[in-house]
Amino acid sequence: MPRVLTVSDEIVESLWTDRVAERHGDVDLVLAAGDLPFDYLDFLASTLDRPLVFVPGNHDADLSGYTNRRGLWLRSGFPARYPGPVGAVNADGLVVEAAGLRIAGLGGSIRYNDGPNQWTERQQTRRAARLVRAARRRRIDVLLTHSPPRDVGDREDPPHRGFACLHMVVDRLKPVVLVHGHIHPHGQPVPDRVLGDTRVLNTVGYRILDMP
Numbered sequence: 001m002p003r004v005l006t007v008s009d010e011i012v013e014s015l016w017t018d019r020v021a022e023r024h025g026d027v028d029l030v031l032a033a034g035d036l037p038f039d040y041l042d043f044l045a046s047t048l049d050r051p052l053v054f055v056p057g058n059h060d061a062d063l064s065g066y067t068n069r070r071g072l073w074l075r076s077g078f079p080a081r082y083p084g085p086v087g088a089v090n091a092d093g094l095v096v097e098a099a100g101l102r103i104a105g106l107g108g109s110i111r112y113n114d115g116p117n118q119w120t121e122r123q124q125t126r127r128a129a130r131l132v133r134a135a136r137r138r139r140i141d142v143l144l145t146h147s148p149p150r151d152v153g154d155r156e157d158p159p160h161r162g163f164a165c166l167h168m169v170v171d172r173l174k175p176v177v178l179v180h181g182h183i184h185p186h187g188q189p190v191p192d193r194v195l196g197d198t199r200v201l202n203t204v205g206y207r208i209l210d211m212p
Contacts, residue, residue: 002099002211005048006203008033008146008181009057011040015206021047024208029099032088033181033203034107034117034146035059041085051098052088055107057146057181058159062116063090091144093127095134101141101211104131104173106166109147109182112159117146125165132172141211143175143198147182152193152200155183170198176212179203 005027007015014020030044034057045052056063061083065075073082089096091105106128108117119127147162148154149170154162160183170178178200183190185204193200201207 002028002101004029004031004099004101004142004209004211005044005050005206006031006033006179006201006209007036007041007044007206009035009184009204011036012206016040016043018047020044024048027208029053029101031103031142031144031179031203033057033144033179035181038083038085041088045085045088052085053091053096053098053103053105053144054085054088055092055105055144055146056084056090056117057107058109058115058117060107060117063092093131093134095131095138095140102139103142103144104135104140104169104175105144106131106169107146109159110161110163119163121164124163125168128163128165128169132169135173140173140175141177143169143173143178145178145180148180148200148202149178149195152195153180153183153190153202167195170195174198177201177209179207179209 030052032054063084092107111118149166150162150164190202
């Protein structure tokens, strides 16, 4: 049973210390749902010495177009400094495997200004359809997103509306759990929700999950 540390959006000071290895050294994987400093993610991955899989949030840098060839980062065919967390796996639009889990990722938020990692519903629907095809009808354990599905833990203000297309993704991929960020609880309790047979949880701050 893999144990997973999930994080997003808000730095947890107790995690940004060497004692994190004492408290959470038993985790097998770190999942990050966006909008955290990349050096924070680097610290977690290196201090815990565990793989880290992430998707970008709407306040993260644009990581599209970067490729890695034999340790050299390229963008548009030219050497470039990669702005993301080195050694982590960007699962945005992909299906990846880590710690025995199959993880499908879809980053970004609904478009509300000209910032990076923002998508209209139509754009995200196209990205979601490509993700479903990439899964090839195989089992998915975790759907890792930055934004929640529409009407499942999102908000009514324009920047915090969820994506309706995530309902289709959950229906097709049937993940055990959907992990998202983006919606700050501001001290209020955030109950887990259910979409079909999928548990939907908000991981702003951090959570510890024992995956079946």
